Structure formats: structure tokens, C-alpha cells
Amino acid sequence: MIKHWTKVSIFFMLLIVANGCTNSQPEQNEPGQIVNRVEVGAATPTPGRMTSGDGNHMMEPISGGPEGVVSTEKGGQPLAFTMDGDTKVFELTAQAVNWPILDDTVAAAWTYNGTIPGPMIRVTEGDKVRIILKNELAQPTTIHWHGIAVPNTMDGIPDVTQKPVQPGETFIYEFVASPAGTYMYHSHYEGDVQVAAGLYAPFIIDPEEQTTHLPDVDVDLMFSEMLIKDGQTFAAMPMSGMEPNYFTINGKAFPNTETIEVKKGQLVRLRLTSIGQFVHPIHLHGVPFKIIATDGHPVPDAAQLTKDTVLVAPGERYDIEFVATEPGQWMLHCHILHHTTNDNVEPGGLMLMINVTE
Ligand SMILES: [Cu+2]
Known part of the structure; x- marks a missing residue:
């Protein structure tokens, strides 16, 4: 009798196991998700560390690059990639450098690949992209792909969607670039300090099929701020004692900002991006412009405002276009x-x- 019930029990146990197997979900392996390359932390209910928890930490000077070595590079230049199958592979290194914003003013900076802004990632909508981030900073970091529709695990929020990338570690981001538009990438670890220190860069996704007139001149301009006093650089922010005394376009202050060369009659597109912590009403002399895209998304023709000044707030992008009709x-x-x-x-x-x- 006992033997019989044991047999019945085993039979039912096997039935339950078999049933469990047939009901289990197949493993998810969506494009853009990380595939067991780097351990990704489990989501926690605590919010990501967007700002420094320790007030004193924000007031510490930024540590620069090797003493006496001042960068001669230009920021925001297109980043070359390699192909792995059908995936475009980009490599970024977070590193400290000494970055001149003027001939006689050098900031201590944290950068992607040694420049402010970091290199421009430019791809076509639908491209599979992999970005390998190596952290050579003395502190953890992560990257947020601002405005791009990435899978949650690729969103770069420390202790929520991933573990912070520790000094010396490498983390691999992978997603499908979409939708087309003007975006940016930036640190999301103690962003108030790390973004102000220079960890930001342009990310442009070109449409698969160009439906509008292509501009003759296409320039991405990132606005930010810095606080440099007594030869030390601090993360500028709207806070007493931390207000900026330098303001930069693509990492440079006038007169070291880039001059945009245009031929009369050419269509000019400027991608205005505020990545710092202050609002900037950007004014163009000479001719009015049309706002053709906001935060990466195209504005329909009938809704395109004609203006000569547009307020660009932190995190915003405005693509503006104008025809250069007047020499000068x-x-x-x-x-x-x-x-x-x-x-x-x-x-x-x-x-x-x-x-x-x-
Ligand atoms: Cu301003």
C-alpha cells in the first residue's frame, strides 16, 4: 500500500515538474539588451544617484589630468566605429584631462575620450549600436542616453538599472538607435558634478530616409558652464558660492569658440543643446530661423515658429534652420x-x- 502511494506521489511530482517546464517562458533575448557580458545589478526601489548626496563632495575641486599636459583636441568630433556583424561598435573611455576653455584658462575636466564635449556618436535610425565604456576616472560612473528609446537595462541609472561602473571597470551598452533626431549622452552618476565636469557629448540619429531638405551646414552646439577660481575647477551649479564664471559652447568660451563658415545662400542647421544647469536664450543676428525639431522630434511645417531667440533649458535640444542670405x-x-x-x-x-x- 505504502509502495503504491509512493508511486502515485512520484507520478504527480513528475507531472507538476513537466507541467512547470511546458509553462515556463522562453528566455528573453531582445535586441539591445546586454547578453551576459557584464553582470547587471537587480533593480532596487531606491532612486538613482542623480545628485551628490554629500554636500561637501559637490564643493570639492575637480581633479584634472596629468600635470603639465594640456589637451589640444577639439570636442564633439565624430567617433569612428568598427563592425561586429551588423552592430556598430563604439569605444569610450571616461578620463580626466586638463582642458583649455581659453588660451590662458585651463579647466580640470572629466571627459569621454579626452575632449569636451566627448566624441559625437552619429548613426542611422535602426542601427544596432554597442558602446563599450571603460572607466578610468577615480570614481564610479554610468552613461544615460538622453532622449533615445533604449531598453530599461541600458538607461544608465546607477543602482536602479545597473550597478555603477567602478574605476577600472568596463560596461557594455547595447541598443537599437531610435528614433531619429538630436540627442546627447551624459553621466548619470552624481550628475551635478560629473556632467558639469565635462562628461557629456552629442548623439545624432539620422533618419533612414531623408524627407526634408538636407542642410549644407550642420553643426551641433552644446552649452555649459564652469566655475574656475584660484586655479581650481568646481562643478558649477545654481547654488550660492557655486555659480559659474565661465560659459562654454562645445567646451570653449568666446573668443575660442568655433567660427561657423557659411557660403551665401546655404541652408544652415544648428542643433542647440543645453547640457549645463542654466537656461540660455540663444539669439541669432542677421536673419530669423525656424525651429524644425524639439528634443529630437520633428516639428510639422505648419507649426514651425519663426524666431530670432529661443530659450534652451537644461536637457533641451532645439534644431534651428535658416538660409544665410546676407554676407558678413x-x-x-x-x-x-x-x-x-x-x-x-x-x-x-x-x-x-x-x-x-x-
Ligand atoms: Cu545663457
């Missing part, structure tokens, strides 16, 4: 006029020239 040296600048100074001396900061020639 035309200025683009922030209209909070303190932002056009270098350490309180005018002219400086958020200004650049658009040189229109015949």
Missing part, C-alpha cells in the same frame, strides 16, 4: 548677457561668429 560676420549668443563674459569680463562666454561669405 553674424553673431550667435546667449541673451543673458552675464553669460557672454569670461570671469566677469566682456566679451566672452556663450558667443560665436557665423561668417557668411559670397
Whole structure:
């Protein structure tokens, strides 16, 4: 009798196990998800560390690169990639450098690949991309793909969607680039310090099929701020004692900002991006412009405002276009006029020239 019940029990146990197997879900292996390359931390209910918890930490000076070595590189330049099957593979190294924002003013900076902004990642909508981040900073970091529709595990929020990438560690991000538009990538670990220190860069996704007129000149401009006093660099922020005294376009303050060269009659697209912690009403001299995209998304023709000034708040992108009809040296600048100074001396900061020639 006992034997019989044992047999019945085993039979039912096997039935339950078999049933469990047939009901179990197949393993998810969606494109863009990390595939067992790096251990990803389990999600926790605590919010990600967007700001420094320790107030004193924010006030510590940024540690620069090797003493006496000042970068001569240009920021925001297109990053080369290699192909792994149908995936475009990009490599980024988070590293400290000494970054000149003016001929006589060098900031201590944390960067991607040694420049402010970091290198531009530019791909086509639908491309599979893999970004290998190596952290050579003295502290943890992560990357957030601002505005891009990435899988949650690729979103770069420390202790929520991934473990922070510790000094010396490598982390692999992988996703399908979508939708088309003007985006950026930046640190999301103690962002108030790390973004201000220079960990930001442009990310452009071109549409698969170009439906609008392609611009003749296409320039991405990232606005930020810095606080440099007594030869030390601090993370600028809207907080007493931490207010910036330098303002940068693509990592440089006027007159070291890039001059945009344009031929008369050319269509110019400027991708205005505020990555710092202050709002910047950007004003164009000479001709009005149309706002053709907001935060990466195209604005329908009938809704495109014609303006000469557009307020770009932290995190926002405005793609503006205009035809350069008048030859001359035309200025683009922030209209909070303190932002056009270098350490309180005018002219400086958020200004650049658009040189229109015949
Ligand atoms: Cu401004």
C-alpha cells in the first residue's frame, strides 16, 4: 500500500515538474539588451544617484589630468566605429584631462575620450549600436542616453538599472538607435558634478530616409558652464558660492569658440543643446530661423515658429534652420548677457561668429 502511494506521489511530482517546464517562458533575448557580458545589478526601489548626496563632495575641486599636459583636441568630433556583424561598435573611455576653455584658462575636466564635449556618436535610425565604456576616472560612473528609446537595462541609472561602473571597470551598452533626431549622452552618476565636469557629448540619429531638405551646414552646439577660481575647477551649479564664471559652447568660451563658415545662400542647421544647469536664450543676428525639431522630434511645417531667440533649458535640444542670405560676420549668443563674459569680463562666454561669405 505504502509502495503504491509512493508511486502515485512520484507520478504527480513528475507531472507538476513537466507541467512547470511546458509553462515556463522562453528566455528573453531582445535586441539591445546586454547578453551576459557584464553582470547587471537587480533593480532596487531606491532612486538613482542623480545628485551628490554629500554636500561637501559637490564643493570639492575637480581633479584634472596629468600635470603639465594640456589637451589640444577639439570636442564633439565624430567617433569612428568598427563592425561586429551588423552592430556598430563604439569605444569610450571616461578620463580626466586638463582642458583649455581659453588660451590662458585651463579647466580640470572629466571627459569621454579626452575632449569636451566627448566624441559625437552619429548613426542611422535602426542601427544596432554597442558602446563599450571603460572607466578610468577615480570614481564610479554610468552613461544615460538622453532622449533615445533604449531598453530599461541600458538607461544608465546607477543602482536602479545597473550597478555603477567602478574605476577600472568596463560596461557594455547595447541598443537599437531610435528614433531619429538630436540627442546627447551624459553621466548619470552624481550628475551635478560629473556632467558639469565635462562628461557629456552629442548623439545624432539620422533618419533612414531623408524627407526634408538636407542642410549644407550642420553643426551641433552644446552649452555649459564652469566655475574656475584660484586655479581650481568646481562643478558649477545654481547654488550660492557655486555659480559659474565661465560659459562654454562645445567646451570653449568666446573668443575660442568655433567660427561657423557659411557660403551665401546655404541652408544652415544648428542643433542647440543645453547640457549645463542654466537656461540660455540663444539669439541669432542677421536673419530669423525656424525651429524644425524639439528634443529630437520633428516639428510639422505648419507649426514651425519663426524666431530670432529661443530659450534652451537644461536637457533641451532645439534644431534651428535658416538660409544665410546676407554676407558678413553674424553673431550667435546667449541673451543673458552675464553669460557672454569670461570671469566677469566682456566679451566672452556663450558667443560665436557665423561668417557668411559670397
Ligand atoms: Cu545663457
